[in-house]
Amino acid sequence: MSALAADLANVFGILVVLLGVSAVLTWVERRLLGAWQDRYGPNRAGPFGALTVVADMIKILFKQDWVPPFADRAVFVIAPAVVMVTTFLAFGIVPVTGAIGIAGRLNIGLLFFLAMSSLTVYSVVLGGWASNSKYSLLGGMRACAQMLAYEVFMGLSLAGVVVLAGSFNLDTIVRAQRGLWYIVPQFIGFVVFLIAGIAETHRLPFDLPEGENELGAGYHTEYSGMKFGLFFIGEYAGVVLISALITTLFLGGWQGPLLPPILWFLIKTGFFIGFFILLRAALPRLRYDQLMAYGWKLMLPLALLNLAVTGAVVLALQHPAT
């Protein structure tokens, strides 16, 4: 009985915390962007403007829930839910600490994450398609092409980690990094995964699906109210997810000296969330052909090379030359 209670607390705790963090990130991002642009950002409501989140929430929840008459109603409504569901499901495989985490020991953990992040494409492309307007469709198509392209070497970049740890189980991967974080032997894999992660969550500088200056707002041009809010929260949840995964796969997860494991996990994840926001503050958006060329001509060969070298080294170590 107590085991069940602990499991429930785990599941709901992570769900609530992830949702809360995603919501608070809207404020954190604006504050950080402000700081990096020598501004303040929202600082009126509550201490340091923290209640801005509540105000935004109230505003967006009370907006009219409107579906454009020309949209494909059913798909239009489902699309924003897909991004939330897939991102939250994917977060289930993250082992926050040895004890906290929904399915940290899932033996196909990494594959499950890749599957879920692939499914996220559907929300974007269906949202763009169902909106039945030019900008949305263009944004949806772009997002589709971008995410399919970057999905390929996202998987490949993780293969190096899997080869080193010998498991898809994230818990095992973290424990395998006890001596040395994988960011050292898998530095190329880390960089490639980071870039692919940015592209997957379509954050700047890879936010072409949204491309405000050319597409209005891209695939969610026609969305408003809480349906837009779901896309928005989904994006931030994606940022948290990618940051948590980078922490888990390359930075030794919850492991670290002195501080309790949960704190280490939060520090490392928070660092990468901050890095995501810094990227937005610093770098301009790529051109679409640059994005594609970057993905296929640079990142994919790099990921393949990384995998081949890692595999060769591991084999050589396991079977020393006779």
Add this chain to the structure above:
Amino acid sequence: MFSSLRTLWLTFLHLFHRRETILYPETKPYLAPRFRGRIILSRDPDGEERCVSCYLCAAACPVDCIALQKTEEQGRWYPQFFRINFSRCIFCGFCEEACPTYAIQLTPDFEMSEYERPNLVYEKEHLLISGTGKYPGYNFYRVSGLAIPGKDKGQAEREEPPVDLQTLLP
């Protein structure tokens, strides 16, 4: 690649820069002496209204936000009413430039928000101030040749008495 990383680092350093924002209601921004804000009607040094109701400000106003009506008392012109609709005013300062008597002036004050639009229509009693504004010594009727009660022709500053056309004497 290197330039991107450098950009990231330089942007990060902005965390420690001073912020440019002026937190407005707490800290007031500097307003230049010639700032074009709320419009006022000034009085001359004798405490009389400067406005002579010439309509030049209303004619110059590009958004037609000034309305006034002339009235006359013993040769001296006054505005019967003077009305500025500040919900239309664009604070261009043309009225101030057009005014021949320095009556209408723009002041460094912009905090005039209202919850209801009709409250932005200022009547003469709201516009008229008790001082001289930016031009302390100026009095239109003291330098103009117009005869008004208390000052006949030729009695203005730096003014010769009018030539008597009825006599031949020099």
